[in-house]
Amino acid sequence: GRRDGDKVEVTNCFAVPHAERGDEVAIGKDFNRQMLALHLRANRNETVVGWYATAFPPSDEDSDSNNNNSSNCIADTSSLIHEFYAGECEDTIMDSPIHLVVDTSLVEDTIALKAYVSSAVVLDGETMANMFHELKLLLKSSESERIVLDEMIKNLGGCDDSDGGEEEEKKIEGKEDSTLGLKCSMEKLLSMLETASEYIGKVVDGEVEADDAIGRQIADTLSSVPRIRPEVFDKMFNDSLQDLLMVTYLSNITRTQLTISEKLNASLDVNLK
Numbered sequence: 477g478r479r480d481g482d483k484v485e486v487t488n489c490f491a492v493p494h495a496e497r498g499d500e501v502a503i504g505k506d507f508n509r510q511m512l513a514l515h516l517r518a519n520r521n522e523t524v525v526g527w528y529a530t531a532f533p534p535s536d537e538d539s540d541s542n543n544n545n546s547s548n549c550i551a552d553t554s555s556l557i558h559e560f561y562a563g564e565c566e567d568t569i570m571d572s573p574i575h576l577v578v579d580t581s582l583v584e585d586t587i588a589l590k591a592y593v594s595s596a597v598v599l600d601g602e603t604m605a606n607m608f609h610e611l612k613l614l615l616k617s618s619e620s621e622r623i624v625l626d627e628m629i630k631n632l633g634g635c636d637d638s639d640g641g642e643e644e645e646k647k648i649e650g651k652e653d654s655t656l657g658l659k660c661s662m663e664k665l666l667s668m669l670e671t672a673s674e675y676i677g678k679v680v681d682g683e684v685e686a687d688d689a690i691g692r693q694i695a696d697t698l699s700s701v702p703r704i705r706p707e708v709f710d711k712m713f714n715d716s717l718q719d720l721l722m723v724t725y726l727s728n729i730t731r732t733q734l735t736i737s738e739k740l741n742a743s744l745d746v747n748l749k
Contacts (some may be wrong), residue, residue, distance in 0.1 A: 590613065672694060
């Protein structure tokens, strides 16, 4: 991630294997070092800002009392892992690593995130323990990520009113026609362009009173569109389309090979029996 003053932006992550034996924790240091080196080759402006873990499943007492404290977010071994990543952050601009906790229990039908920073509890000059303090966390998504998430949610809820057979048929059709989502997006974009063009035409003809706020939004939208010559755009689009078709072709070949391999393994198992 990156750090800007008092703000820390977490942009990427990768899992690191570890093993817990009682009060001891063994972390895959070599794996962490290799993955970090590979990651920095593709993201040279990023540094280690902390580590993440999943929360413990809520106990029956927490469920009955609706207790939302952080008792199931911090484990007994969290301090040991935190100390390891504090050493990883020594060569960076981070004073203390950020501990990000992801709640995958789905008790509240959401994937909750919490961020913590640790401070040492010192008694008579000796460090006795670490105390984790929760930080303010804000989740942001880029425009491309938002579009993908919207499409995923739309596809999940698109067949709620149909029966099982129709739902399965629609899923099969969606897999066969990979351009359906692009077609719907283009139709929606064309409809919005026609609406904006119709509004501008009415304002120019004096049929509708001009709205400064809408005018600024249209101007900002037009200014955000890059100016590209038609022949350059056609070349870019065709190149991207060829790449997409190649990826689709390779995916189909891989899927076919996996299917053949499964059938061969199944037939060998039958023959051996």
